[in-house]
Each structure stands twice: as C-alpha cells, then as structure tokens.
Amino acid sequence: MVASIVPAAVARRWVRPSWFAILLTVAGVAAFSSLGFWQLRRAADKELLLAAFAGASAQHPVELAEARRHAAAGLYPRVRVRGWFDPVHTYVLDDQVRDGRQGRFSFAILVPEDGAEALLVNRGFLPRAESENPPALPDGKVELNGLYAPAPGSGLRLGGNVLLHSSRWPKLTIYIDPAEIAQDAGRTLDDRVLLLDPDPSSVFVREWTPQIMPPERHRGYAFQWFCFAVASLVIFVVLHWRRQKPGLN
Numbered sequence: 001m002v003a004s005i006v007p008a009a010v011a012r013r014w015v016r017p018s019w020f021a022i023l024l025t026v027a028g029v030a031a032f033s034s035l036g037f038w039q040l041r042r043a044a045d046k047e048l049l050l051a052a053f054a055g056a057s058a059q060h061p062v063e064l065a066e067a068r069r070h071a072a073a074g075l076y077p078r079v080r081v082r083g084w085f086d087p088v089h090t091y092v093l094d095d096q097v098r099d100g101r102q103g104r105f106s107f108a109i110l111v112p113e114d115g116a117e118a119l120l121v122n123r124g125f126l127p128r129a130e131s132e133n134p135p136a137l138p139d140g141k142v143e144l145n146g147l148y149a150p151a152p153g154s155g156l157r158l159g160g161n162v163l164l165h166s167s168r169w170p171k172l173t174i175y176i177d178p179a180e181i182a183q184d185a186g187r188t189l190d191d192r193v194l195l196l197d198p199d200p201s202s203v204f205v206r207e208w209t210p211q212i213m214p215p216e217r218h219r220g221y222a223f224q225w226f227c228f229a230v231a232s233l234v235i236f237v238v239l240h241w242r243r244q245k246p247g248l249n
Contacts, residue, residue: 015240028232036225043218050215053147053208064112064119067148071192079148081119081194083112085137089185090170091163092134093152096125098205103127106134106204107176109185110194113141120151120178120193124204134170135203147195147208152176 053076061080070077086109093105106123121144126134152175163171163184171184182189198206 013242015242017236017240021236021239025232025236029229032225032229032232036222036229039218039222039225043215043222046212046215046218049212050209061145064148065114065116068116068190071148076147076149078145078197079194080143080145081110081112082141082143083110084141085110085121086118086185086187087137088169089181090137091176091181092170092172093176094172094174098125098207101127103130105176106170107181107193108137109181109187109189110142110144117188117190119190120176120181121146122193122195124196124202124206126204130203144194145197148192149195149208151178151191151193 059078061078064079064081067077067079089109091107093107096103096105103126105125108121108123110119110121112119123134163173163180176193178189178191178193195208196204196206
C-alpha cells in the first residue's frame with residue numbers, strides 16, 4: 001500500500017521592511033492616488049463645461065453690457081449686441097478640425113453701437129477649400145446673437161506678436177489671443193469672444209461644443225492611476241511576506 005503524500009503547508013513570515021521601502025511605497029501610493037483624484041476633478045470640470053455650453057444655447061439673450069458685468073469663469077451667457085464690423089481687421093484661425101474635416105475659423109472685430117470695448121466675433125468654421133475666400137462682412141449696422149465665451153486657448157508661444165509682421169488680410173494665425181489682435185488692430189478688445197448662433201442660411205458651421213477630452217477618458221485615466229496605487233501596495237506585501245525557509249521558526 002502506497003501512503004499518500006500530503007504536501008505540508010508553506011509557512012510564510014513577515015519580513016520587516018526598511019524605512020526606504022516604506023517611504024517609497026507611501027510616496028508611490030500618495031502620488032498615484034493624487035493623480036487619480038486629479039483626473040476625477042478634470043472629468044467633473046469637463047462635465048460642467050459641456051453642461052454650460054449645452055444650457056447656454058437655450059437661454060434668452062441678454063445685452064452684452066449686462067453679460068460683461070456678470071462675466072465669471074464657467075459661465076457662457078447668450079448675448080445680443082448691435083454695432084458695426086471693422087471691415088479691415090479680420091483674422092483666420094488655421095489648422096482646425098471639425099467632424100474629420102480640416103479647415104479654419106473666421107474672426108472679425110465688432111464695434112458696439114454704445115461705444116463700449118470692441119469684441120472679437122467667431123463667424124464659424126469653413127472647410128479649407130472654402131476658407132480661402134470667406135463671405136464678405138455685412139455692411140452697415142448689424143445685430144448679433146451668440147455665446148459670450150473665453151477665447152480659444154493658445155498654449156506656449158515664442159517669438160512675440162507675429163501678426164504685426166504680416167500685411168495680408170485676412171491675417172492667418174494658429175492661435176487667437178485678443179491682446180495680440182488688439183495690438184495689431186490698434187484698438188482695445190474684450191478678452192472674451194462672441195460665438196455666433198447657428199444660421200441655416202449661412203455657409204459657416206457653428207457647432208460650439210468644446211473640442212476637449214471627454215469626461216469618460218479622464219475617468220479611465222483615473223482608474224489606471226488608482227490601479228497603480230493598489231499595485232504598489234501589492235508589490236510591497238509580496239516582497240515582505242516571504243516563504244519561511246525549512247528549519248526556521
């Protein structure tokens with residue numbers, strides 16, 4: 001008769017970790033957790049931004065002067081403004097993509113009828129082939145409705161105001177900075193812009209949903225960072241919960 005062999009349970013014991021291992025693990029868990037919560041905050045901010053844009057289009061327009069008095073971060077009021085377009089100082093924001101199409105945004109300067117600070121107006125998007133000759137600005141006094149929103153971000157730039165070195169109109173640019181355009185146009189400008197309401201009769205595409213990373217992707221990144229935090233703890237335990245050598249108590 002062959003006796004059955006039952007393997008003995010593997011004995012393990014806790015090995016006291018060094019202070020360096022403890023500090024490294026704590027720092028890693030803290031850093032990864034912080035990045036995870038930061039991504040969750042970014043997701044919440046993006047949801048608020050998308051909600052603000054979605055709700056603004058249904059608002060009744062207020063006068064521009066009123067919107068300027070109550071302008072605040074995260075608010076995108078729908079406004080009404082009357083005035084005249086500057087027929088000379090027009091700008092084209094290049095290298096833009098909408099619905100998979102390359103194109104440009106056309107900007108013009110509106111001088112309000114009440115003599116207040118001038119305002120940059122985003123007339124909308126045109127595919128590249130059509131943007132070479134955008135429709136002419138209307139003559140005379142106009143009344144416009146649109147979202148009163150921050151100017152597009154411009155990121156890090158070097159080399160000063162390149163618009164000053166160009167003489168061809170409309171001037172082509174890869175970023176919109178109201179301060180630099182004000183310097184180029186020789187007038188003061190609002191630091192916000194007007195995103196014109198959609199118009200079925202216009203050739204311009206005016207879909208103002210922000211082109212941003214969606215909240216879901218931020219949550220995905222947050223999950224990854226939290227997984228790294230958990231992995232740091234698991235590695236710490238595995239390295240210090242070791243198999244006990246035979247004969248050791």
